[in-house]
Amino acid sequence: xxxxxxxxxxxxxxxxxxxxxxxxxxxxxxxxxxxxxxxxxxxxxxxxxxxxxxxxxxxxxxxxxxxxxxxxxxxxxxxxxxxxxxxxxxxxxxxxxxxxxxxxxxxxxxxxxxxxxxxxxxxxxxxxxxxxxxxxxxxxxxxxxxxxxxxxxxxxxxxxxxxxxxxxxxxxxxxxxxxxxxxxxxxxxxxxxxxxxxxxxxxxxxxxxxxxxxxxxxxxxxxxxxxxxxxxxxxxxxxxxxxxxxxxxxxxxxxxxxxxxxxxxxxxxxxxxxxxxxxxxxxxxxxxxxxxxxxxxxxxxxxxxxxxxxxxxxxxxxxxxxxxxxxxxxxxxxxxxxxxxxxxxxxxxxxxxxxxxxxxxxxxxxxxxxxxxxxxxxxxxxxxxxxxxxxxxxxxxxxxxxxxxxxxxxxxxxxxxxxxxxxxxxxxxxxxxxxxxxxxxxxxx
Numbered sequence: 001x002x003x004x005x006x007x008x009x010x011x012x013x014x015x016x017x018x019x020x021x022x023x024x025x026x027x028x029x030x031x032x033x034x035x036x037x038x039x040x041x042x043x044x045x046x047x048x049x050x051x052x053x054x055x056x057x058x059x060x061x062x063x064x065x066x067x068x069x070x071x072x073x074x075x076x077x078x079x080x081x082x083x084x085x086x087x088x089x090x091x092x093x094x095x096x097x098x099x100x101x102x103x104x105x106x107x108x109x110x111x112x113x114x115x116x117x118x119x120x121x122x123x124x125x126x127x128x129x130x131x132x133x134x135x136x137x138x139x140x141x142x143x144x145x146x147x148x149x150x151x152x153x154x155x156x157x158x159x160x161x162x163x164x165x166x167x168x169x170x171x172x173x174x175x176x177x178x179x180x181x182x183x184x185x186x187x188x189x190x191x192x193x194x195x196x197x198x199x200x201x202x203x204x205x206x207x208x209x210x211x212x213x214x215x216x217x218x219x220x221x222x223x224x225x226x227x228x229x230x231x232x233x234x235x236x237x238x239x240x241x242x243x244x245x246x247x248x249x250x251x252x253x254x255x256x257x258x259x260x261x262x263x264x265x266x267x268x269x270x271x272x273x274x275x276x277x278x279x280x281x282x283x284x285x286x287x288x289x290x291x292x293x294x295x296x297x298x299x300x301x302x303x304x305x306x307x308x309x310x311x312x313x314x315x316x317x318x319x320x321x322x323x324x325x326x327x328x329x330x331x332x333x334x335x336x337x338x339x340x341x342x343x344x345x346x347x348x349x350x351x352x353x354x355x356x357x358x359x360x361x362x363x364x365x366x367x368x369x370x371x372x373x374x375x376x377x378x379x380x381x382x383x384x385x386x387x388x389x390x391x392x393x394x395x396x397x398x399x400x401x402x403x404x405x406x407x408x409x410x411x412x413x414x415x416x417x418x419x420x421x422x423x424x425x426x427x428x429x430x431x432x433x434x435x436x437x438x439x440x441x442x443x444x445x
Contacts, residue, residue, distance in 0.1 A: 004139060012203025013133065013143070014150035015196040016082065016126055021154035022189040023089070023119045028247040028374055029269065030162065030182055031096070032382065035108065036392055038178045039101050044386040049105060051379025053112040054371040060117055061371070064124045065364025069357065076206025078129035078360075085121025086197045090190055092118055097186025120367060128363035129206065131344040135439045137432045138288050140341040145284040148337030152276035159269050161185050166263075228346045229362060231424060232339065233369050238421035239300050239335035240373025242307065242414035248377045252385070253410045255395045257403050258315050262395075271322045275329030283334035292338045292345075293428030299334030301422035304415050306331065311411045335421065340366065342428070345435045352438050377413075384409055 028050075036046040064081065071077050092115025099111060130143050162181025169176050224230075254265035279299075287295040310324040343366055347359045388405030390398055398406075430438075 005133060005143065009133075009204060010143065010146040011150075012199045013130060014146045015199035015203075016086065016122065017147060017150035017196075018154045018157075019086070019089075019189050019192040019196055020119065020123055020126065021151050022093070022158055022185065023115065024151075024155075024374070027096075028244065028378060029159070029250065029266065030185065032248065032378055033251060033392060034178050034182050035099075036382075039099060039103060039108075041103075041105065041108065043392055044383055045105060047379050047382025047386075049109055049112065051375045053109060053116055054375035057113060057116040057120060058368045058371060060120045061124055061364040061368040062361065063364075064121045065128070065358075065361035068125055068128060068360030068364075071360075078125045078132070079201050079206045081121050081125035082129070082200060083197050085118045085123070085125060086193050087118070089115055089118030089122060090193050092116070093186055093189050093193075097182055097189070116371075120364075120371075123367045124360060124364040126200070127340055127367065128359045129200075129204070130340070131347055131359050131363065133205070135348070137292075137345065137435045140344045141284055141287045141292060141338065144337040144341045145280055147340070148333060149277070149280045151336070152273055152280060152333060155273040155276070156270060158185055158188065159266065159273065161188055163263055163267060224365065226350055228349060228430075229365065231428070232343055232346055233365060235296070235421050235424045235428075236335070236339045236366055236369045237373055238417045238424065239296070239339065240370050241377060241417040242300075242303065243332060244374045244377035245381060245410065245414045246307075247374070248381045249406065249410045252390070252392065252406055253311075254321065256390070256398055257396075257407050257410075258321065259396055260318065260321070264318055268318075268322055268325045272325040272329035272332070275326045276333035279330040279333035280337065282330065283338065286334075287338055287341075291428075291431045292342050293425050293431075296335050296338050296342075297422045297425035299331040299338075300418050300425065303328060303331040304418035304422070307414055307418065308411065311407065336370075342430070345430045345438070348435065348438045348442060349430060352442055381409055 032046050032050050035041045035049075036043045041049070064085075068078065068081050071080065073080055092111060092113075095111030096115050099108065127147075130147060131140070133143055134140055161184045162178075165174070165184040166176035166181055169180055174180055250269065251262060251265045254260045254268060255262055260268075283295050283299055286298065306324070306328040310321075310328055313320070313324065315321075340363075343362055344359075347357070347362050350362070351357050385392075385402075385406060388402050390402040390406055396403075
C-alpha cells in the first residue's frame with residue numbers, strides 16, 4: 001500500500017480550489033441574474049451567452065489535456081499549466097466581475113471566454129495532478145476529499161461575501177447593491193489566486209505518472225470511445241445537472257414561488273454548502289466502508305428524494321426551507337469528488353489496456369462534462385422561463401402560470417437526472433480489489 005500523503009501536501013494541493021471554485025456555482029447563481037438586471041442584458045440573451053461560452057470553450061479542455069499529457073519540463077508536468085491557466089483566468093475575472101452597465105453582448109462574451117479558457121487549463125492540470133499523487137484506491141478518495149472540502153469552504157466563503165459586504169458597506173460609505181456584492185466577490189477571487197498558485201507549486205510533488213507517453217490526436221479520438229470513460233462521463237453529467245439547475249433557478253424559485261427576498265434566497269445557499277462540510281467526510285467514510293461507486297449511487301439517489309421533498313413541501317417559512325437545503329446539501333457533495341477519484345482508477349485501467357497514460361486527457365473530458373452540466377441548465381432554463389412568460393424583475397408578481405413553469409423546471413429535470421446517475425453508478429465494475437490488481441499488473445510491467 002502506498003504511504004498516505006501528509007496533510008500539508010493535501011492542503012497545498014487543494015489550495016487552488018479557493019479561487020477556481022468561483023467559476024462554478026457562485027458565478028451561476030450571481031452573474032446571470034446580475035447581467036440580466038443590473039447590467040441590462042436581455043434575459044434570454046444572458047442565458048444564451050453564459051451557455052454558449054461554455055460550449056465553445058469545450059474543445060479547449062481536450063486540447064489542454066492533450067498538451068498536458070505531452071508536457072515534460074524541469075518544472076514538472078502539471079505545474080506550468082496550473083500557473084499559466086491561473087494567470088489567464090485572473091484577467092478574465094477582472095473583465096467579468098467588473099463589467100459596467102450597458103456593456104455589449106460581444107464584450108460580455110469576450111470576458112467570459114477568456115475567464116473560462118484560463119479556468120480550463122488550470123482545472124484540467126489541477127485534477128489530473130491529483131490522480132498522479134497516489135495509486136492507492138482509498139487514498140485517492142482522501143485526496144479528492146480534501147479537494148472537495150476546500151471547494152466547500154470556498155463556496156461558503158464566496159457566497160457569504162455579497163451579503164456581508166452589503167451589511168458592512170454603509171459603515172464605509174458604500175451603498176448596498178448587487179454590483180457591490182459582485183465586485184467584492186471579484187476582488188476576493190483575484191486576491192486568492194496568487195497565494196494559491198504559490199502553495200500548489202511549492203508544496204506538491206509533480207512527477208511523471210506510470211507509463212507516461214505522448215499521444216496523437218488519433219489517440220484522443222480512441223480514448224473518448226472507451227466504454228469506462230463514456231459511462232463515467234455520463235454519470236458525472238447527470239450528477240452535475242441537478243446542482244446546475246438548482247443554481248440557475250434557486251433565487252427565482254425562492255423569491256417568486258416562496259416569497260422570500262433575494263438576500264434570503266441567497267442566504268439559503270450557505271446552509272446548502274455548509275452541509276457539504278459534513279457530507280464530504282461522511283461520504284468519504286461510506287466509500288471506504290463500501291466502494292466509491294456505491295457511495296455515489298446512494299448519495300445522488302438520496303439527493304433526488306430530498307430535492308423532491310424540498311420543492312413540494314408547503315411554504316413554512318425561512319427556517320424550514322433552510323433545514324431542507326441543509327439536508328439536500330449533505331448528499332450533493334459526494335459525486336464531484338468521488339467521480340474524480342473513480343476516474344483515477346479508470347486511468348489506470350486504460351493505461352493497462354492501451355500502454356499509454358492519458359490522465360490529462362481524461363480529466364480534461366471530465367472538466368468539459370462539468371461545464372456542460374452548468375451550461376445546459378443556464379441556457380435551457382432561462383430560455384424556457386422566457387417562453388413561459390417569467391419576468392426576472394417581477395419576482396412574486398409573475399403570473400401563476402409563469403410561476404408554475406418555474407416550479408416544474410426546478411423540480412423535474414434535477415430529479416430525473418439524479419436518479420439516472422444513481423442507476424448508472426450502481427453498475428460500475430472497478431472496486432478496490434479490481435483496482436489493486438490493475439496497479440499490480442502495471443508495476444509488473
